[in-house]
Amino acid sequence: MGFLAGGSVAIDLRIIGFAPSIPLKPMERFFPLLWLALALSVVTGILLVIAYPTKALTNPVFYLKLALVVIALWLVHRIGATVLRAPDAGHKAVATRGRMLALASLAAWTAVITAGRLLAYTNR
């Protein structure tokens, strides 16, 4: 998940305007690897829940984390479908809408990481 969040954050940083010399369109080629990282996270996550079902399933923070992951993934998808595929996606600054998506994505992954870590402290 570190690579999934990190890769997504790196792309978000570019969209917001850092390292503007990076052409936007080719960044879409990283997406299959992000989805691979997601697949690994899902598999290991399922294994963890199977191993410790009560600890996860009785903790409301766990469901919060899952909801946040869904939101973060939806944002990644939206960024790929709109910002990276925009016909004028080049070296000029990204439109405000795209930047808002990137900021939201940054916030979402931060929230996922926070929920994930706090999971360890909130189970009864």
Added chain:
Amino acid sequence: MELAPWEIWVRSTELHLFVIRHEWVWPLCEILHYFGLSLLLGTVGLFDLRVLGVAKGIPPRAIHRLIPWGVGGYALNVLTGIVFFAGHPDQYFYNNAFRFKALFMVLAGVNLLVFYGTSLFEDMKTLAPGARAGLITMIIAGTSLSMWSPCWCVAAC
């Protein structure tokens, strides 16, 4: 079992006492540590992937511009790592998983020196979009990915 002198010293520091006395320090540092590793894996990872041939439309020197964020993430992790170590030194020092992680970090560091300390770094900057990187540069990128990724795998153990 008697404590080693270095551990007695660590447990006497203000930082150790601060971590022990305030419950919120540990989870906060864990969150920051995870964020730092995401920055590192994300930026260095994307750069390594480009060198290995993914998203060739991006000139390597452009995507290298994200690396400072990864360095920031690394620095954040060194700081939070110091907090962890100060808080529970024995949990790390005598832990084989942590020793493996330290080993991976050293190897990643050596790999880094080979890249930045030789002409390979300058050569990378000249690569145009669409160009393939040289074999040695690819090996370095592959090593980088292989060394940083297990760092957190092992830490999770």
